[in-house]
Amino acid sequence: FFFTVKFMDGALTARDRVGIQDFVLLEETNEAAFISNLKKRYSKDLIYTYIGTLLVSVNPYKELDIYNKKQMDTYMGVNFFELPPHIYALADNAYHTMLTEFNNHFILISGESGAGKTEASKKILQFYSVSCPSTTLMSTVRDKMLMSNPVLEAFGNAKTLKNNNSSRFGKYMDIQFDSQGDAVGGHILNYLLEKSRVVHQNHGERNFHIFYQLVEGASDSLLQQLGLERDCQHYNYLTQVCMVWFLIFSKKTCWNKKILTHLFEVVASVLHLGNVQFDTDNRDRALLNDNTELQWLLGVDAHSLQEELTFRKIEAKQEQVHTHLNHAIYGRDALAKAIYGQTFTWLVHRINDSTENKKTVIGLLDIYGFEVFYVNSFEQFCINYCNEKLQQLFIQLTLKAEQDEYEAEGIEWEPVQFFNNKIICDLVEEKHRGIISLLDEECLRPGDVTDLTFLERFVLTFFFFYILGFLDKNNDLFLISHLDQLQVIMTFMLYLQVATQFKSSLLKLTEMLMAKQAWYIRCLKSNESKQPGQFDEALIRHQVKYLGLMEHLRVRRAGFAYRRKYEDFLKRYLNSALVRHEYLLD
């Protein structure tokens, strides 16, 4: 006990000398003071700072010795503000609040691509796997949950310009606990995988990791069985420079060899599909190369493969008409994307089957980060829309809800102004008038429908009614960002109704999150070149701004430090009073 106290004391003193641990205690609340505090701490590898119970995390781009068992033990069951800021403190606090209030929680991890969201979610999972009590049976479930991470990363992550291990899908994971606080199961929801990456990658980026892992890491016999060669350059879908990647499917993986082999067969079939070539002179687009392996892997004969890849059925009036496929390459790529996308969904279901066991939960939301590239794909549009929705949720649950509550309770309050991104969400999702509704209507309209007709409609609907309206409010930035989106819209026709499905899955997600108690981790990217020790002030300032951290700080400073729902507060104190004074029952 003595040593623990000494250790904590020493750690606290050392950290006290480097900036302020909780921004709420900063003397000045301007942006310069905020950034200066972050920078001071970052220079001493102190990547975590609080704004009340919100955790700000700056990517160190190097391994820090702060995630070991000793650190975990230090943070277990200790009051939130007693120790220096740490992701373990937030995880532990969420866990103990769940146990005392017996309600559901979620941890929203946000930030742009490469800011450290996935790493943060892994740290939390590791903390729970060590800190929560367990039996042998539970340990098995827990191992599976931990091991599902590298499996999903292999299939759902890729190297991008911004991040060598970028999540190209959204992940919401519930960690399920029983009433004793034992971690007893898990459930994963996945959101819109960036399937276009299977067939095309921007310059300097790569396909999903699994393809390279398979080609580089599989045994000779497996490669032979799948008809693959140990050379990424051989595959059109993998023409980027290869690094050595290791096969992560170890003996411990929760699937047997047969299932793994089937999985690899599907991955291999996608690679073979990418190498299918068509005869451009021939009207029927005959397949040029030998596709024996592909036929075997897909379980189809040569004739069916030819027909599937070079013909399509369209419904015109009541009849079914066969038409020649002018875009055979597009059809081939669409099939590859569909096979890969379905496989990914199957993977998530398999993981859920082996881990689910529902009680109270702590959800971890790690969604792909906001990004703006020179050319932005349809999926990128969805990713950015998703980030806007989560920012809206953050605003609703913190800045807005809290100020509304002070007003409702008649507490004297100086309103804190903030930018409400609801107008951006409305522009995308509003019924009948939003971009997604327009897209759907245009796709389903009879007659000639092209990118251009949609663009015309888009300009007519939005440019004059929406965008000029926003211009009136002098919001130039907003106008620019949405003119950018025009480029994105051009490719929309290829994605009939996908956007609508994504919109409704996001709606379900936000409803589900609203029913839980929220904890926030805001991840900041320290520099663009992924270098340790570099603190790019301009980049950090930009993120602090759009994440609304200054507004959050102002509300936290002016408001009450401790907030609990009346019911939870009553339940907690009534319960302990009942235990101690049973006569109260009467």
Ligand SMILES: Nc1ncnc2c1ncn2[C@@H]1O[C@H](COP(=O)(O)OP(=O)(O)OP(=O)(O)O)[C@@H](O)[C@H]1O
């Ligand atoms: N706490 C940390 N300690 C050490 N390195 C880190 C930490 N957080 C992030 N990194 C480094 O930054 C890289 C990018 O982080 P991560 O993959 O978590 O970003 P992300 O926000 O999830 O990005 P995306 O939205 O593209 O998936 C990691 O691969 C790792 O090298």
